[in-house]
Amino acid sequence: MSGSAKPRVLHIGDPVEHNHELYNRLATEFDFVRPATDEREREPFMKALKEKKWGDFHAIFRPFWNNGGEMGQWDHELISLLPSSVKVFASAGAGYNWADVDVLADHGILYCNGAAASSEAVADMAIYHIISVFRNLQWSQLAARSCDPDQFLEAHKFATMTACNPRDKILGIVGLGNIGYTIAKKAYACFGMQIHYQDLYRKTPEQESAVGATFHQSLDEMLGVADCIVLAAPFSGETLINAAKLSRFKRGSRLVNIARGGLIDEDALVAALEDGHLFAAGLDVHANEPHVHPRLAGMRQVNVTSHNAGGAIDTRIGFERLAMENIERVLTGKDAITPVNKHLLKVN
Template sequence: MSTPTPADAGLPPPPTLPSITAATSIPISSGPKPIILHLGDDIRWNHEPYAELASKFQIERSYSLGKEEFKKALREKKWGDFVGMYRPFWNTGGEMGNWDLELISLLPKSCKIYASAGAGFDWVDTKTMAEHGIIYCNSAPACTESVADAAIVLILSTFRAFVWSFLAARSCSPDQFSDANRNIAAVTHNPNEAILGIIGLGKIGYRIAQKASTAFEMKIWYHDLVRFPEREKEVGAKWCESLEELLAKADCVLLATPYAGEVLLSTPQFQMFKPGARIVNIARGRLIDEDALVEALESGQISAAGLDVHANEPVVNPKLAQRENVMVLSHTAGASVESHIGFERLGIENLISFMEGRGAITPVNLQWLKKDDDAREDA
């Protein structure tokens, strides 16, 4: 059975994604087609763009391989001297595990770009990849809308105790239903005029700010390594130079920042929270010390949490999952048909744009990229 197209499924066409041209690119030369290594499953939606890719490149397929098999194939140059890699789905083509120095060092020197589905990239050492002359491109713009919508649900759940109400109704117990029905109003609040403190005002954080400020009249504060004056103006946001300033005043803290290898919020940070504040995480689970979060919830320092992501996925901390004031999801904030369509297409667009000399569209590691003509000779 063939996979339906967006039109077949009654879906609108994917939104136009922004083009952000990177400075580094390698134009396609005349002669044999350069090779692209396609990781994982077949294309499902973007058949015409994929046909364009195939007209410009020789596409080799790895399908699904374990890490040792994949490493062996690279050593044997099974796919030749490919110039780029394409991973259209976040849940396939990653069977070889984390992309660490051991794996990256086996890639051919010809490889200059890796375009992958998904917004997060904690599974790939993007710094080491850049040091080997490879640009890594994620697909965050494609799932921004889906993640932002899920974030709003989680934010509302922390203010309105929807988990408590849901579990009481689902229990089919008249006593639990009556308890929730009678008592929830005394401990819940509308989010209007509350301060939403966003850690990371990138594309996703900014879209959440737009939705929260417009639909729920929330006040937006944010902390980031860089300041965004135009975004501040658009949503009336206040920039907090220090994380401590944001934590002390926010009624709800939202994590929308990449995982850089270290826990961001643990006991010292939770003690800085405004008493009774809430926390929502749609970024990466390992940004939060979950044991410290449990303690903060038990003490009442944090009144509620909404967690799409978890520190030890696919295992969810039962001390969090079993609480009536914590909504937990299965890392599905960005999961939608529209996101998958965009992941596929943006990866193709990154490869074609880069190889035709216009630059990668969504690079994340240019700050570490070597600038010499053959950045991999001394790697």
């Protein structure tokens, strides 16, 4: 940033929809450049970067999770073409498996996600799935939708024998970040569940006390005691819950995933459910989206939704606003609100 020229922001995706006042204010401070839709396809996008079509921009702004990603994976091939002037990449969405945040860090680029904006909605979806797997509601829902009196009566009579209240049960949360902690607060307040968690970083004593949380250094240790495991951890490209991990689950326990489908070996999950080692599962995310594993979809003890956990209008508005706020803070020398890879930068 030299002279009196405004810092430039590369805006990838559609125009903002909600936070117009904030965008207009930032447009007086920064020079927003928005590539056309056809320029966002991978080859034209990389060609434009090579030709420095958009000059030396200083930030990348992606306000929506469902557009602006037409160029595919942000990997070394693409990131290496970015000008050295880029300081921050702020995007909608909590997940970032589509961006190699370690490579961004190698190039001195701070990546900021939108997790804080989606915490409430994702946590609500987790609570829905927790209720469903404890009360075996999928069986009841499928029977009611069948319009078959026999199926209705079967569920009415017998589903109750497989249902139990979540109160006082142990909820094991994998990843107690913004979303995981919000889940913990809701489950603790609503049901009086016992909160256990495993994370790379332990919460403060005050934070643990607020939700009655027990910390586990080992994931395997927590798997063996929890009545229900909720996955709220980011996906780094590696399966977390495979056949070996599933064998360590408490027999008859439950699994809920509102994080990323790739965290679970779905064939191994089918086997664990079929042999009764796991009682039920609630899955908002799936390994091969938009395709749902057909055997999981056919099980009446598996509640499935269409990756809608964060899908509230409040989230969309928050994603858009948070991305802009992160960019403004970084380009004006302040700390980002939701940095993801700050710990990987050579100079923090």
